[in-house]
Amino acid sequence: MSNSPIWSPRRQRFVPRRSFGLNIVNNHLIDYPSAVNGSYFYSFGSRAGRRLTVQLITGIFLARHYTPHVDLAFDSVEHIRRDVNYGWLRRYLHANGASFFFIVVYLHIFRGLYYGSYMRPREHLWRSGVVIFILRRGTGFIGYVLPYGQRSLWGATVITNLASAIPYVGDPIVQWVWGGFSVGNATLNRFFSLHYLLPFLIVGLVLAHLALLHEGGIGSTNPLGTDSTPYRIPFYPYFYVKDLAAFVALRTVFNLFVFFAPNALGHPDNYIPANPRVTPPHIVPEWYFLSFYAILRSIPHKLLGVVARGLALVGPRLLPFLSTSEVRSTRFRPIYRACYWIFIVDSLILGWIGQKVVEYPYVEVGQVATFIYFAFLFVAVPLSGRVESYLLRVATDNTTNVVNAAAASK
Helix, strand or coil: CCCCCEEECCCCEEECCCCHHHHHHHHHHHCCEEECCCCHHHHHHHHHHHHHHHHHHHHHHHHCCCCCCCCCHHHHHHHHHHCCCCHHHHHHHHHHHHHHHHHHHHHHHHHHHHCCCCCCCCHHHHHHHHHHHHHHHHHHHHHHHCCCEHHHHHHHHHHHHHHHHCCCCHHHHHHHHHCCCCCCHHHHHHHHHHHHHHHHHHHHHHHHHHHHHHCCCCCCCCCCCCCCHHHEEEHHHHHHHHHHHHHHHHHHHHHHHHHHCCCCCCCHHHHCECCCCCCCCCCCCCHHHHHHHHHHHHCCCHHHHHHHHHHHHHHHHHHHHHCCCCCCCHHHCHHHHHHHHHHHHHHHHHHHHCCCCCCCCHHHHHHHHHHHHHHHHHHHHHHHHHHHHHHHHHHHHHHHHHHHHHHHHC
């Protein structure tokens, strides 16, 4: 009786019973209902999951040969690249994988902003994704400190020292993070432990993120932002083709960087051993931190700059509360669409400003770009929804009046 077939509402036929493990695979990878009009932009979530898997596997192999000591860390990284069998490949897969992970995640976030993925009933899904993004940024920052080059040392010194802006408790927090009065062995050991453990916490949150997406009938949205429940198809073999095409395209570009330009996304200063007695003339973080670094530098007050940087990270998590629109997709929201593309350009400008020297006119441009960033989150999102709803009601009333007048004239 246990092997008797069961009725599948999705396939509209009887299917054989499966074990618990196979049933999970079937529900989440094969029979998972996908929007019939889903585009290639809906594959960035699975791309981010694959990038995270690559980071975990390569990170575990690298940890076997890494030495978290200020006198040995830089040499241990060079030892991995030069002496360990295929160590250069693991090192470059891990280093470039971090950059490509953030490329995919940023595209995933921008896609969610465009299609209104933060709106009900997906608000919990959106907020969990923002938490994953924040933790991944922290993991990436800790990771780029571990090679202990010049940029690693001074980047860690500058960023961790921001906590000193907190009144009364700032300096004790900095010393607690450092494990002393400067970045040293204790700092490197703590960062190495956190960099090894945090990805497993992120994996748990990713599984919760997937559970929120796949359970409760929420599922993925569609480009029109309408209820696509009656118009869904199984993920395999229909949508999987788009997913596979996106995977091949991204993997091709990734391989080009790994094998032909492995250091293009890095900084040459990090190939100089850390020297606490020589301060680099211009400290710049990794490219995926530049936009938030520009926001930090644009505020002349240190404490307010730290608060603004934190608000820039947490702000997207508030979008489900700030949104007032009754329409999900940006395709039918002309005012929000204009604000959205301004926000995209503004984010690119912030990334460009973050790598520039703190002088005129970059400071002034960064301040304007910072204002636009927060104006989009806290002004454009709630206000555009109200204005568009009002204009929609006015247009509906005018149409109704015209139809009634035409009917009365007959």
